[in-house]
Amino acid sequence: MPKSMDEIVSLCKRRGFIFQDSDIYGGQNGFWDYGPLGMLLKRNVRNVWYEDMVDFHNELVAPNGAPEAYQMVGVETALIMHPQVWKCSGHYDLFHDMMVDCRESKKRYRHDHIKGRWVTGTHKKNEEAGPETVFITAVDSEDVQTDLDANALRYFGLKKKYLEKLDWEGETTPLPELPEDKLTEVVGPDVTSKGTLTEQREFNLMFKTTLGALGGEDDAAFLRPETAQGIFVNFKNIVDTSRVKVPFGVAQVGKSFRNEITPRNFTFRSREFEQMEIEFFCAPDESAKWYTFWRDKRYQWYQDLGISQDNLILRDHHKEELAHYSVGTADIEYAFPFLEAGEYGELEGIAHRGDFDLRSHTEGKLKKEGDELVVELDEHGQPKHRGSGKDLSYFNDETRERFVPHVIEPSAGADRGTLAFICEAYHEDEQPDEKGKMQTRTVMKFHPRLAPIKAAIFPLMKKDGQPEIAQEIYGALKAAGISCQYDQAGVIGRRYRRQDEIGTPYCLTVDYDTADDNCVTLRDRDSLEQERVPVDQVVSEITARLNG
Ligand code: ATP
Numbered sequence: 001m002p003k004s005m006d007e008i009v010s011l012c013k014r015r016g017f018i019f020q021d022s023d024i025y026g027g028q029n030g031f032w033d034y035g036p037l038g039m040l041l042k043r044n045v046r047n048v049w050y051e052d053m054v055d056f057h058n059e060l061v062a063p064n065g066a067p068e069a070y071q072m073v074g075v076e077t078a079l080i081m082h083p084q085v086w087k088c089s090g091h092y093d094l095f096h097d098m099m100v101d102c103r104e105s106k107k108r109y110r111h112d113h114i115k116g117r118w119v120t121g122t123h124k125k126n127e128e129a130g131p132e133t134v135f136i137t138a139v140d141s142e143d144v145q146t147d148l149d150a151n152a153l154r155y156f157g158l159k160k161k162y163l164e165k166l167d168w169e170g171e172t173t174p175l176p177e178l179p180e181d182k183l184t185e186v187v188g189p190d191v192t193s194k195g196t197l198t199e200q201r202e203f204n205l206m207f208k209t210t211l212g213a214l215g216g217e218d219d220a221a222f223l224r225p226e227t228a229q230g231i232f233v234n235f236k237n238i239v240d241t242s243r244v245k246v247p248f249g250v251a252q253v254g255k256s257f258r259n260e261i262t263p264r265n266f267t268f269r270s271r272e273f274e275q276m277e278i279e280f281f282c283a284p285d286e287s288a289k290w291y292t293f294w295r296d297k298r299y300q301w302y303q304d305l306g307i308s309q310d311n312l313i314l315r316d317h318h319k320e321e322l323a324h325y326s327v328g329t330a331d332i333e334y335a336f337p338f339l340e341a342g343e344y345g346e347l348e349g350i351a352h353r354g355d356f357d358l359r360s361h362t363e364g365k366l367k368k369e370g371d372e373l374v375v376e377l378d379e380h381g382q383p384k385h386r387g388s389g390k391d392l393s394y395f396n397d398e399t400r401e402r403f404v405p406h407v408i409e410p411s412a413g414a415d416r417g418t419l420a421f422i423c424e425a426y427h428e429d430e431q432p433d434e435k436g437k438m439q440t441r442t443v444m445k446f447h448p449r450l451a452p453i454k455a456a457i458f459p460l461m462k463k464d465g466q467p468e469i470a471q472e473i474y475g476a477l478k479a480a481g482i483s484c485q486y487d488q489a490g491v492i493g494r495r496y497r498r499q500d501e502i503g504t505p506y507c508l509t510v511d512y513d514t515a516d517d518n519c520v521t522l523r524d525r526d527s528l529e530q531e532r533v534p535v536d537q538v539v540s541e542i543t544a545r546l547n548g
Pocket of ligand 1 (some may be wrong): 274
């Protein structure tokens with residue numbers, strides 16, 4: 001049965017995973033807050049990513065599929081960088097959408113999201129004026145003609161039964177394809193008068209801010225729309241100070257901001273989100289091999305953490321889709337429940353960026369001309385956006401060669417990843433309750449490394465010394481740094497269900513036998529198997545299972 005996004009969103013709110021930001025003031029579109037459990041889950045996603053990519057990576061041994069051994073280091077760079085960074089990275093010129101505003105409804109639309117069609121009809125209230133031809137529009141959807149029908153009926157003031165009185169002409173056409181001098185004949189998607197849409201204009205997706213108390217236009221700066229640039233501008237610093245040698249990678253986790261026009265689908269498209277990015281620097285002639293290595297490694301990572309291959313695809317971009325600097329790009333995409341069957345949403349992009357970034361930050365913003373990357377010039381023949389002038393090339397002291405490294409960039413979203421892990425974990429099954437009656441159980445089957453709470457400890461009864469033993473076990477698990485909960489409220493079945501719903505992999509129950517055999521019952525969330533474990537081995541047993 002397909003999973004219901006509504007159920008998932010409701011569980012996230014009910015159990016304290018994710019809340020709408022500024023909820024008590026009516027919320028803010030595109031911003032989300034992580035509650036006590038969501039914060040733990042997302043922290044685990046970030047930590048597991050960092051451990052698997054950097055901490056656990058052994059730079060002395062080439063992993064399977066890697067052309068050779070490589071080093072990994074991390075950085076944490078500023079959210080507001082020098083404005084020139086965004087000019088040379090291309091975000092300043094290219095990172096925008098074309099928008100149109102409606103003067104009447106005050107709504108703003110992505111230009112390419114509006115579709116329309118010419119139609120001739122007669123106004124119900126003004127039949128004597130005779131037929132009129134207008135360009136009726138609607139926001140693009142699966143069944144845009146149904147919306148166009150409704151909007152045309154509304155425009156002419158007609159009831160549904162008069163639909164056949166409308167005379168449609170030609171095909172449905174995207175608004176950008178309509179000649180601009182016809183704008184006065186366009187009826188906007190949400191109004192009943194024509195000529196209310198403005199001409200298209202650019203809308204930069206970067207959040208602008210001002211530096212300093214007296215700042216004017218010259219002091220404008222931007223919140224970073226990606227973490228990657230913080231790594232590129234520090235390339236020389238890192239090479240000069242950390243004894244890394246190409247090939248090596250630099251990892252960074254942190255917030256990014258994009259003033260998305262249409263934030264939607266829960267946390268999938270937010271205006272503030274977190275990225276987990278690696279810039280991997282390698283010799284140009286090795287870069288194709290490294291691209292394949294990273295693409296496959298990152299695809300495997302999601303599967304190792306429990307995402308089923310049925311819901312995950314690796315999609316290589318077509319040549320036309322590639323950014324102007326890229327030799328190859330692949331997306332890792334997940335079948336989110338809010339999408340139609342067969343559709344996927346991007347979790348991570350792995351891009352071969354060539355030497356575009358390091359050269360742009362040296363020479364000035366580059367553009368592709370034929371097969372070459374050349375500095376983009378303005379109308380006076382000067383560099384459009386000047387680079388730093390700092391040499392960001394690399395000297396290989398073994399081969400005595402100097403070159404600008406090529407870059408492979410696996411760029412993942414921590415929030416999208418967390419959302420995919422939540423959607424994948426969500427399950428409903430039927431289990432008998434205390435009286436043997438079948439009940440629907442909601443269970444979040446998080447991978448133990450990601451589960452926000454790893455273990456729950458219950459005394460079966462609030463008497464006979466059981467709470468004391470349970471509290472001692474709880475203290476020992478806490479002292480070992482294992483995130484756990486103590487719960488003595490309600491019948492045991494209810495306590496299990498509370499933990500299943502937040503994805504706790506192991507529950508430990510102290511019962512009447514504990515006083516005799518010094519063991520507790522360990523219950524596994526997924527297999528529902530129960531085993532007796534000696535009290536003094538609980539910490540080592542849970543640790544082993546979490547690491548296994
Ligand atoms: P999209 O096409 O969905 O806007 P993108 O291709 O612009 O994404 P990148 O610039 O490649 O995204 O960013 C890398 C990753 O950052 C994405 O794969 C995604 O996981 C995450 N990301 C990008 N934009 C957002 C957003 N608005 N909200 C949440 N995560 C995002």
